[in-house]
Amino acid sequence: MKIFSASQLQKADKISIDNQGITSEELMERAATRAFNEIENILDENKTVKLFCGIGNNGGDGLVIARLLKNSGHKAQVYAVNYSDKRSNDFLANNQKLEKMGLKPIVLKAEEDFPKISAEDIVIDAIFGIGLNRGIKGWPAKLVHHINHSGAFTIAIDMPSGLFSDQVPSENDAVIKADLCLTFQGPKLVFFLPQTMDYVNEFKVIDIGLDKQYLESLDSSYEITGRLEAAAIYKPRKKNTHKGNFGHTLIVGGSYGKIGSVILTAKTALKSGAGLCTLYIPKCGYIPAQTAIPEVMVLTDEGEEKLSEIEFDLEPDVICFGMGTGKDLVTKEAFGRLLERTKKPMLVDADGLNILSENKELLESVPKNSVLTPHPKELQRLIGEWKDDFDKVNKVKSFVKKYNLIIVLKGAYTFVFSGEKVFINISGNSGMATAGSGDVLSGVITALLSQGYSPENAARFGVYLHGKAGDLASADIGAEGMISGDIANYMGRAFKTLI
Numbered sequence: 078m079k080i081f082s083a084s085q086l087q088k089a090d091k092i093s094i095d096n097q098g099i100t101s102e103e104l105m106e107r108a109a110t111r112a113f114n115e116i117e118n119i120l121d122e123n124k125t126v127k128l129f130c131g132i133g134n135n136g137g138d139g140l141v142i143a144r145l146l147k148n149s150g151h152k153a154q155v156y157a158v159n160y161s162d163k164r165s166n167d168f169l170a171n172n173q174k175l176e177k178m179g180l181k182p183i184v185l186k187a188e189e190d191f192p193k194i195s196a197e198d199i200v201i202d203a204i205f206g207i208g209l210n211r212g213i214k215g216w217p218a219k220l221v222h223h224i225n226h227s228g229a230f231t232i233a234i235d236m237p238s239g240l241f242s243d244q245v246p247s248e249n250d251a252v253i254k255a256d257l258c259l260t261f262q263g264p265k266l267v268f269f270l271p272q273t274m275d276y277v278n279e280f281k282v283i284d285i286g287l288d289k290q291y292l293e294s295l296d297s298s299y300e301i302t303g304r305l306e307a308a309a310i311y312k313p314r315k316k317n318t319h320k321g322n323f324g325h326t327l328i329v330g331g332s333y334g335k336i337g338s339v340i341l342t343a344k345t346a347l348k349s350g351a352g353l354c355t356l357y358i359p360k361c362g363y364i365p366a367q368t369a370i371p372e373v374m375v376l377t378d379e380g381e382e383k384l385s386e387i388e389f390d391l392e393p394d395v396i397c398f399g400m401g402t403g404k405d406l407v408t409k410e411a412f413g414r415l416l417e418r419t420k421k422p423m424l425v426d427a428d429g430l431n432i433l434s435e436n437k438e439l440l441e442s443v444p445k446n447s448v449l450t451p452h453p454k455e456l457q458r459l460i461g462e463w464k465d466d467f468d469k470v471n472k473v474k475s476f477v478k479k480y481n482l483i484i485v486l487k488g489a490y491t492f493v494f495s496g497e498k499v500f501i502n503i504s505g506n507s508g509m510a511t512a513g514s515g516d517v518l519s520g521v522i523t524a525l526l527s528q529g530y531s532p533e534n535a536a537r538f539g540v541y542l543h544g545k546a547g548d549l550a551s552a553d554i555g556a557e558g559m560i561s562g563d564i565a566n567y568m569g570r571a572f573k574t575l576i
């Protein structure tokens with residue numbers, strides 16, 4: 078699923094109106110009716126719905142929803158948030174229809190007019206949608222705070238009011254915190270950025286029937302990775318195969334006290350379909366690794382407690398480097414030599430990334446199309462500070478182009494940057510905020526690379542599977558109870574959900 082900008086969606090509205098021979102009022106009726114159907118599904122009859130409608134088309138949607146609620150016997154109170162006297166035509170048309178039914182919106186013009194909102198009410202926020210062009214200030218801002226502090230379950234129509242589709246609100250701007258956002262045609266980028274995602278606890282996409290052909294023709298850098306997209310990447314195994322068909326992964330990492338990290342990565346690689354897996358670790362890790370995973374082969378470095386040479390006599394299909402290595406000079410030099418010798422795309426994580434950050438000249442030697450998996454702090458070391466999340470996204474886009482790499486920026490929503498594209502993953506949960514889940518992610522992506530998935534697909538699919546395995550683990554044993562090893566243990570079941 079592509080993510081469109083506000084201006085693309087506004088244009089798609091116009092084109093669909095022309096192509097389908099309908100009026101904008103009819104499109105509004107269709108959009109708002111579909112939103113109403115969702116609301117009715119979750120509505121308890123005893124609840125009072127308080128609708129706050131702006132005076133543009135987002136407000137128009139709210140008026141249509143109010144009419145439909147009233148028609149189906151719900152208790153609805155409608156407020157027109159009169160921040161200006163300029164009303165959109167479709168707002169006016171729907172206002173008339175509502176008044177004809179005897180439901181006249183109460184006009185709010187100042188703080189004294191605010192109604193009481195109880196925690197038991199349902200609030201529909203139809204104040205501003207994608208037409209927002211400046212931060213909400215003055216008494217409407219106070220209304221937003223009034224709604225946010227009411228404790229009422231708040232459903233935003235299209236966008237939480239006050240949230241821009243293409244910039245981060247400033248500290249003084251008021252923004253609705255939506256429990257649910259019913260968003261038209263596709264999710265907006267701000268739903269996924271760390272600085273703005275908290276305004277949308279949950280979202281549901283409402284297909285309002287815009288012209289499919291036109292939407293498909295639109296360019297967008299941003300795409301969602303959900304179940305459908307993951308299933309399209311998945312290559313089920315053939316019957317006539319042997320372990321050699323699924324690649325040999327070499328996992329290089331670890332140091333004294335951090336051998337567990339590479340063990341997790343290797344275990345996950347095997348549980349994600351890698352045919353063979355060899356661990357390359359300092360000597361001190363030999364017995365723990367052999368004991369923890371009998372299926373893995375183990376090679377040891379000359380170094381007792383840290384990597385110092387990285388010499389091996391095998392031809393792996395993919396090398397993964399960096400978990401738990403530390404950044405010692407000998408390890409850095411050994412990594413530099415490994416980079417010089419490696420031609421195939423590899424995966425670099427954790428201290429591998431920190432070594433690259435401290436020795437930027439090494440970036441030139443990272444094989445093209447390699448996958449780097451930083452969390453935000455590691456990213457900052459790699460690319461420097463950013464002003465806000467939009468600036469960060471642009472900086473990462475430039476970085477991946479400059480070095481021809483793929484960046485997996487980990488977070489509650491993980492972003493995969495590849496060429497012009499940015500893929501946003503929607504599987505996963507807060508139970509994954511636990512030590513070692515990043516090591517597990519490296520294991521999945523490495524295993525997919527070894528099985529012949531392209532680096533872009535391996536990154537995108539690996540991130541999805543990692544989140545899905547986390548979701549399955551959380552559903553069974555709870556977010557607090559799960560540890561990163563559980564994510565590895567649920568990996569097979571994550572693949573099975575795609576069959």
Ligand SMILES: NC(=O)C1=CN([C@@H]2O[C@H](COP(=O)(O)OP(=O)(O)OC[C@H]3O[C@@H](n4cnc5c(N)ncnc54)[C@H](O)[C@@H]3O)[C@@H](O)[C@H]2O)[C@@H](O)CC1
Nearest residue numbers: 101105108133134135205206207208209210211212213235
């Ligand atoms: N036919 C259509 O165009 C459709 C539009 N739809 C709805 O229309 C919405 C967009 O409607 P509009 O373009 O009318 O815009 P909004 O209803 O989001 O905003 C209304 C107007 O308020 C003004 N404004 C913006 N920020 C302000 C601020 N901080 N303080 C005071 N005034 C401010 C702007 O001039 C803006 O045009 C969508 O989000 C969606 O809900 C849907 O009904 C689907 C069909």
Ligand SMILES: Nc1ncnc2c1ncn2[C@@H]1O[C@H](COP(=O)(O)OP(=O)(O)O)[C@@H](O)[C@H]1O
Nearest residue numbers: 452487488489505506507510512513514515516
């Ligand atoms: N709240 C969350 N929701 C979804 N995924 C999460 C959340 N918190 C962390 N994760 C995932 O867990 C992993 C954590 O990786 P990382 O920070 O490198 O941890 P570690 O260094 O302990 O291995 C990432 O893949 C990240 O996307």
Ligand SMILES: [K+]
Nearest residue numbers: 202205236238
């Ligand atoms: K809204």
